[in-house]
Amino acid sequence: MSTTSTTTKVKPKAMIQDNTRCIGCRACMIACKSWNDRPADHTDFFAGNGYQNPRDLDANNYTLITFNEIVTGPKPDWVFGRQLCMHCEQPACASACPTTAMKKTELGPVVFDVSRCIGCRACMQACPFLIPKYDYENAAPMIHKCTFCSDRLEVGLKPACATVCPTGAISFGDRDDMVAEAKDRIAKAPGTYIPQIYGLDEVGGTSVLHLSSVPFEQIGYITGLPKTPMPDLTHRWLRVTPHVFIFLYTLFAGLMGLIHWRNRGQEHHEEKP
């Protein structure tokens, strides 16, 4: 990641996941596996969403097309959704990581650096979208999640999933352009889309923008998230830590001095712990 100090600022990238254009072919899942070198795994049907497979993201699956049976017209229909790392503008995972193994890059991807990881799994706990996964069976386990194909982006390529989508459900470009494009699509076809861009301001904005024909909670998206960045929650406590340290130390020293001065002359034990 040799982002040399060029004067022109890098424009952050983003992706549109237009679920109304998705046909559930899962080419994105395959492209993702092959670029990220994830093995195929044996899966089973589960008591749930029809043909969806696997049930959830895991260490071998960085993205997943969800199959949601929804009654939209006279009969039930499949409405597809997609799970992948949202690459938040201000990621909770990165703010929770005690060793900066999880980082937001200038181009947009939130990337994981195993050489710094201690395996505390705070990123998994912190993520509001439940994205980072772990390979618990490994004796030297790693965090696994969508990388936004950060390595491809650096050399000017699109993410693997965006190159293979046969219906144009995945668009990729500068975030500003993608936001404009998403708004434009909704404005031009208000009957097709619900008037909401998932990721525009969820947890302060993300680098993946989802569009849908039905409300997002119906297709398994986590909704009701705050519009403010998650790291704000801990930041307001942590940023005062150095001041609190100095304040408390002084306070305790002062208190101790004061109380000893008041108690002077009284019988005193020899100081020992």
Added chain:
Amino acid sequence: MNWRIRLTWWDKLLIAIMVMAAVMAFVRFTLGIGSIANINNAYPWGWWVGYGIMTMIAIGGVGFTITALVEIFGAHRYHPFLRPAVLMAFLCYSGAIAMLMVELGRPWMVWMILVSWAPTAALFEVGWCAFLYLTVLAIEFAQVPLEEAGWKRPLRVVKLIYIPVMLLGVTLSNLHQSSLGTLMTLIPHKINALWWSDNLPLLFLFSAMMAGPALAILEHLAAARWLGFAPRMDLLAGLARIEAWLVGLFLVFQMGDLFYRGAVGGALSASWLALSFWIEIGFGLLLPLVLLMMPEIRGSRGGLATACALVVFGVLLHRLNVAVIGLRVRHWETYVPSLSEVGITLGITAAAIFVFGVLARILPIHEELPAPQPSVEPAGRPAGAWPRAHGAV
């Protein structure tokens, strides 16, 4: 210093538990966490974090609470509790670090916390503070073996730096006990509203303060029984009075916080989580508060032991509720700790108790204890004391 101690069957039981845990830990390190533990992608933190780290550190709060009481607030009559408290804190923190080595996926990289700075992360602060505080505890406790060994020069150094180091320890404790709560404020979408609060840092700090005197009382009673000295019931009653205040204030704070956040509805609903909440409040706070307010209980060994054990249990359940039980992610995901997860924590706990027991027999940790005169407690009388007189093991 008497190096020759006879291992009782308690010691042997503890050793057996440690051996069992060591076998489980061996499997975990060769075949991975997944081979023995039930923690999963939905519940990345389970019993190991809830009990092994969060509760261990909370009850390790005995170190800074008793230190602050004696050294800062000048309550010198509680001096006899200081050495056991510092040693217990040292062992709790060591236990938490041992747990961390099992719990972390890549424990051989743990030094990264000290190298790769991440000031936005609560865990970064917890890691640094706990590391520094363990050093502080080691320095504080070093006086005891140094005195015994008669090493004058290092002893003089340790005594010279004692006060600033002690103040540092109390300050660091305040910081990281609260930072453990800060860590959990990051996930309001996962933790049930019964427990998630903006004030989690303060709730964690105050509950650690509450766990401190309770553990000190328990230790004193246990040591009196097994090492065979008369417990200082006068001091215990005084500590119990302080403990009652701490429990009462914490109860008011926690319930006040619940009301202020408008989450009372959750507590009144018929759900397993509400049940867990009321067990925490009822058995961990209300019952011990009532018990500790009664002078007869404060004067009785059995009563004190019961009340303080309940407080410690309450703190454990609070940590578990915040970090494990109160978490909900996808509806099909569940987590129940495996026997091996519990087994390893038992092993670490057993090791801490074993080391304490051995050190308590070879070092003068309870040296100042035998009371010069019969205990006089203003309000209470040692009525409910166990019928059996104290005696040597």
